[in-house]
Amino acid sequence: MAATKTTKAAEQSAEFPPTAYHVKQGEQGISLKVEDFSLWYGQTRALWNNSLDFQKGVCTALIGPSGCGKSTLLRSMNRMNDLIDGLRTTGQMTLEGEPIYGATIDVIALRKRMGMVFQKPNPFPMSITENVIYPLRVDGVTNRKLLKEAAEGALRGAALWDEVKNRLNESALGLSGGQQQRLCIARAIAGNPEVLLMDEPCSALDPIATAKIEELIDELKGRYTIIIVTHNMQQAARVSDNTAFMYLGRVIEYGDTKSMFENPQAKRTEDYLTGRFG
Amino acid sequence: MSGTVITTATTESPALPVPVRRVARSDLAARGEPFVWIMGAALVAGLAMITGFLGFVIYVGALTFWPQPIAVITTTQDKIIAGEAFRSETYKPRDEQLASASPEARAKITADLGIVERTLYRVGNYDLFGEDFVWIPSFDVKSTVYPKDMYFIERLEWGPFVGRVKELDVAGSKQPTPTLAQLRTAHAAAEVRRTEIEQLEKVEISEINHQIDDIRLGVRRAELEYGPGTAGAEAAKAEAAKETAKLEAQYKVLEQKVTALRQADEAVTVTLEAVDSQTKTLPLSRLVRFYPANDLTSADKWSIYGSRWLEFITAQPREANTEGGVLPAIVGTLTMMVLLSLAVAPFGVITALYLREYATQGAFVSFIRICVNNLAGVPSIVYGVFGLGFFCYIVGGSVDQLFFAEKLPNPTFGTGGMLWASLTLALLTVPVVIVATEEALAAVPRSMREGSLACGASKWQTIARIVLPRAAPGIMTGLILAMARGAGEVAPLMIVGVVKLAPELPIDLTAPFVHFERSFMHLGFHIYDTGFQSRNSEAGRPMVFVTTLLLISIVLMLNAFAIYVRTRLKRAYQVGQF
Numbered sequence: 001m002a003a004t005k006t007t008k009a010a011e012q013s014a015e016f017p018p019t020a021y022h023v024k025q026g027e028q029g030i031s032l033k034v035e036d037f038s039l040w041y042g043q044t045r046a047l048w049n050n051s052l053d054f055q056k057g058v059c060t061a062l063i064g065p066s067g068c069g070k071s072t073l074l075r076s077m078n079r080m081n082d083l084i085d086g087l088r089t090t091g092q093m094t095l096e097g098e099p100i101y102g103a104t105i106d107v108i109a110l111r112k113r114m115g116m117v118f119q120k121p122n123p124f125p126m127s128i129t130e131n132v133i134y135p136l137r138v139d140g141v142t143n144r145k146l147l148k149e150a151a152e153g154a155l156r157g158a159a160l161w162d163e164v165k166n167r168l169n170e171s172a173l174g175l176s177g178g179q180q181q182r183l184c185i186a187r188a189i190a191g192n193p194e195v196l197l198m199d200e201p202c203s204a205l206d207p208i209a210t211a212k213i214e215e216l217i218d219e220l221k222g223r224y225t226i227i228i229v230t231h232n233m234q235q236a237a238r239v240s241d242n243t244a245f246m247y248l249g250r251v252i253e254y255g256d257t258k259s260m261f262e263n264p265q266a267k268r269t270e271d272y273l274t275g276r277f278g
Numbered sequence: 279m280s281g282t283v284i285t286t287a288t289t290e291s292p293a294l295p296v297p298v299r300r301v302a303r304s305d306l307a308a309r310g311e312p313f314v315w316i317m318g319a320a321l322v323a324g325l326a327m328i329t330g331f332l333g334f335v336i337y338v339g340a341l342t343f344w345p346q347p348i349a350v351i352t353t354t355q356d357k358i359i360a361g362e363a364f365r366s367e368t369y370k371p372r373d374e375q376l377a378s379a380s381p382e383a384r385a386k387i388t389a390d391l392g393i394v395e396r397t398l399y400r401v402g403n404y405d406l407f408g409e410d411f412v413w414i415p416s417f418d419v420k421s422t423v424y425p426k427d428m429y430f431i432e433r434l435e436w437g438p439f440v441g442r443v444k445e446l447d448v449a450g451s452k453q454p455t456p457t458l459a460q461l462r463t464a465h466a467a468a469e470v471r472r473t474e475i476e477q478l479e480k481v482e483i484s485e486i487n488h489q490i491d492d493i494r495l496g497v498r499r500a501e502l503e504y505g506p507g508t509a510g511a512e513a514a515k516a517e518a519a520k521e522t523a524k525l526e527a528q529y530k531v532l533e534q535k536v537t538a539l540r541q542a543d544e545a546v547t548v549t550l551e552a553v554d555s556q557t558k559t560l561p562l563s564r565l566v567r568f569y570p571a572n573d574l575t576s577a578d579k580w581s582i583y584g585s586r587w588l589e590f591i592t593a594q595p596r597e598a599n600t601e602g603g604v605l606p607a608i609v610g611t612l613t614m615m616v617l618l619s620l621a622v623a624p625f626g627v628i629t630a631l632y633l634r635e636y637a638t639q640g641a642f643v644s645f646i647r648i649c650v651n652n653l654a655g656v657p658s659i660v661y662g663v664f665g666l667g668f669f670c671y672i673v674g675g676s677v678d679q680l681f682f683a684e685k686l687p688n689p690t691f692g693t694g695g696m697l698w699a700s701l702t703l704a705l706l707t708v709p710v711v712i713v714a715t716e717e718a719l720a721a722v723p724r725s726m727r728e729g730s731l732a733c734g735a736s737k738w739q740t741i742a743r744i745v746l747p748r749a750a751p752g753i754m755t756g757l758i759l760a761m762a763r764g765a766g767e768v769a770p771l772m773i774v775g776v777v778k779l780a781p782e783l784p785i786d787l788t789a790p791f792v793h794f795e796r797s798f799m800h801l802g803f804h805i806y807d808t809g810f811q812s813r814n815s816e817a818g819r820p821m822v823f824v825t826t827l828l829l830i831s832i833v834l835m836l837n838a839f840a841i842y843v844r845t846r847l848k849r850a851y852q853v854g855q856f
Contacts, residue, residue, distance in 0.1 A: 080728060112734030122725040124744055138735040191734060
C-alpha cells in the first residue's frame with residue numbers, strides 16, 4: 001500500500017515539476033506557513049504536499065481551475081474542514097509560528113485569530129449591529145459602549161457605515177447582496193483577526209458590488225494578512241500582491257502577481273492564464 | 279486531451295444516429311393531463327369529506343340549543359302527547375302496528391309500498407312517563423296543535439318537563455296559573471337562594487372539611503414521625519382535638535344556616551301539569567330554565583339560545599353529563615394541553631438536537647431514528663397502560679411514599695391524574711416533535727453554521743444563537759402537530775386520570791392553586807361518555823355534537839395561536855435570505 005503510494009507520488013512529481021517560487025517579500029515577515037500539507041476526503045486525495053508561506057500584511061490570491069483544491073487549502077487554514085466526516089491531513093500549518101494542526105490545539109481560539117468571508121453572503125437573521133458584534137458576543141463581551149464602538153469601527157472598516165448608520169437595528173437580511181457581503185467582511189474584522197480568509201467573496205455579486213469589495217480589500221491589506229480565493233484572474237491581478245496558481249491539488253507556481261501574469265514560469269500557469277484550459 | 283478523443287471519433291466514422299422524427303404520443307404518461315384530473319379529483323374528494331364532516335358537526339351542534347316549538351298531538355286512539363319534534367325517518371311498519379290506521383290511511387300506505395314516516399318527539403317528564411322520547415307514525419296523528427301555554431321546563435333533576443304551569447305557591451300565598459312575569463320574579467329569588475345554599479355547602483362547609491382533614495393528616499404525620507403513643511404524637515393529637523372541636527362548632531352554625539335556607543327554599547313550590555293531567559310539585563329553585571315554547575318572539579329565542587350556550591361553557595354538568603355545562607372538561611383539556619406542550623417541547627427538541635448535531639451519524643443513530651418513527655405507530659392504549667404502570671404506580675407510588683405518607687393508603691399521586699395523563703400524552707407525541715425538529719435542524723443552511731463557527735463561536739453557541747432560532751418555525755410545526763394529536767387522544771387518558779365527573783378543577787382558588795394530582799374531565803372523553811355511556815343516549819346525542827364542535831374550536835384556536843407564533847418567527851428569521 002505504502003509502496004504503491006510512493007510510486008504514484010513519484011510519477012506525479014515527474015509530471016509536475018517543482019514549484020516555481022518568486023514571491024514578493026512583505027516587510028513584516030511571514031504570517032501563515034504551510035509545510036508539506038496534504039489532505040484526503042475519505043479515499044480521495046485533494047491536496048498534495050503543498051508548502052508555501054503567506055507574507056504578513058500582504059494580499060495573496062489563490063487561483064486555479066475548478067476543483068484544484070484552492071478552497072480546500074483556504075478552509076484548512078482555520079480548520080473549517082474539520083466539519084467534514086472522514087477528513088485526514090498530513091503536514092503542518094503554522095500561524096505566527098504556532099501550529100494549527102495537532103491534538104492539543106484549541107480550534108475555537110485559533111478561529112478567533114482569523115476572519116472568514118464566504119462565497120455567498122451569509123448574514124445571520126439578526127439586526128445589522130448584532131451581526132457585526134457577533135464575534136464579540138460569543139466572546140462574552142456585554143459592555144454596551146464597547147460593543148457600539150466595535151460595531152461602528154468594523155462597519156467603517158468595511159466601508160458600510162455611511163449606508164447603514166440610520167438602520168443599525170433593522171434586519172441584516174434587508175440589505176442588498178453587496179451590502180450583505182461587506183457586512184460579512186465587517187463581521188470578520190470585528191473580532192480583530194490577524195488573517196482574513198476570503199473564499200471567492202465576489203462570485204455571487206454584480207460588477208459594481210464587486211468593484212466596491214475590491215476597493216475594500218485594497219484598503220484592508222496592510223492591516224490584515226489577506227488570503228483570497230478567486231476564479232476571476234482579472235480580480236487576482238487587481239487586488240493581490242502575490243498569487244499562487246494551483247492545479248490538481250498542488251501549488252504549481254507561487255510568485256508576485258505582476259511578474260507571474262506577465263511572465264509565468266511554469267507551462268501550466270501560462271496555459272491557464274492565457275485561457276487555454278480552465 | 280479532449281481534442282484527441284474527437285480525432286479518433288472522426289477517423290473511425292461510427293454510424294451516425296438515424297434521424298427519427300419525434301411525434302406527439304397519445305398515451306397518458308406522454309401527455310399528463312389526465313393525471314391532473316385524477317389528482318384534482320382526489321383533492322376534491324378529500325375536501326368534500328372534510329367540509330362535509332365539519333359542516334355536519336357545525337350544523338347539528340349549532341342547532342341543538344335553539345328552542346323548538348312544542349307540538350300537542352292527539353293520536354287516533356285519543357292519546358295526547360306533547361313534545362319537541364326531535365327527528366323524522368321512514369320505516370316499514372308491521373301489519374299489526376297498522377291496526378289503528380283508518381282504511382284510507384292504510385290504502386295510502388299500501389300505495390307507498392308500506393313505507394311510513396314517523397317522528398321522534400321529546401316528551402320529557404321522565405319521572406312521570408318513564409321515557410323521554412316517543413315515536414309517532416304519521417298515520418297515527420289525528421290532530422296537531424301548538425298551544426301557547428305549553429312550557430318547556432329544564433330542571434336540575436329528571437330532565438326536562440313539558441306541560442303547563444298549574445300553580446305557584448310562594449310560602450303559602452297560592453297563585454293559580456301564574457303569568458310568565460310572576461314566575462320569572464319568583465324564580466330569580468329562588469335562584470339567589472340556590473346559589474347561596476351552594477356557596478355554603480360547596481365552598482364554606484367544604485373548606486371546613488378540608489381543614490379538619492388537614493388536622494387529621496397532621497396527627498398522622500406526627501405519629502409517623504415520633505411513633506404512635508409517644509409524647510410528641512399525643513401533644514399533636516390533643517392540639518388537633520382542640521382545633522377540630524372549634525371547626526366542628528363552626529360547621530354546626532353553617533349547617534343550621536343551610537337547613538334554615540333550605541326550609542325557606544322548599545316553601546316556594548311550583549305545580550306542573552303534564553298533558554295527561556298528571557301533576558308534579560317541586561321547589562321552584564329546582565328549575566333551571568323555563569319558557570312558553572310556542573309563544574316566543576325571535577328575541578326571546580335568541581336569548582334562550584345564548585343563555586344555553588353560556589351555561590354550556592361556564593357551568594358544571596348535570597344529569598349524568600347530558601345536561602348543563604362542560605366547564606370542568608374545558609379546563610381539564612386546556613390544562614392538559616398546556617402541560618403536554620411544556621413537557622414535550624424541551625424533551626423532543628433536546629433529543630433531536632443530540633441526534634442531529636452531536637451524535638456520530640451511523641448505523642446506530644439510524645436505528646434509533648427508525649425506532650423513534652415506529653413509536654408513532656404504537657397503539658395509544660399501550661401508552662395508557664404504560665403510563666398507568668410507570669407514572670402512576672411506580673413514580674407516583676414513590677412520590678406518595680416520600681411526601682404524602684400520612685395520606686396512605688389513599689393515593690395522592692399514586693393514581694391517575696392530570697400530571698401523569700399529560701406526561702403519558704407527551705410520551706405519545708414526542709416522536710412527532712423529534713422528527714419535525716430533526717428536519718428543521720437539517721434545513722438550517724450550512725453557510726449559517728460555518729459563518730458562526732468562523733467567527734470563533736463554539737458548537738453550542740452556534741446551536742443556541744443561530745441554529746435553534748432558525749429552526750424554531752419548523753419546531754413549532756412539530757409542536758402544533760403534537761398538540762393536535764394530543765387533543766384528540768382519548769383511549770390512553772381513560773386509564774391514566776380522566777373520569778366521568780370531576781367537579782374539582784385542576785386549577786382553583788384553594789392553596790396550592792394547582793392540583794395536578796387530581797383526576798380531571800376531558801372533552802374527548804365527555805363525547806364518548808354522553809354519547810355512549812349515559813342512561814339516555816338519545817338525549818345525549820345532541821350534546822355529542824355540541825361538545826365535538828367545542829373541542830374542534832379549541833384545537834383550532836390553539837393551532838391558530840401556534841401558527842401565528844410560527845409566522846412571526848419565520849418573519850424574524852427567514853425572510854429576505856440572500
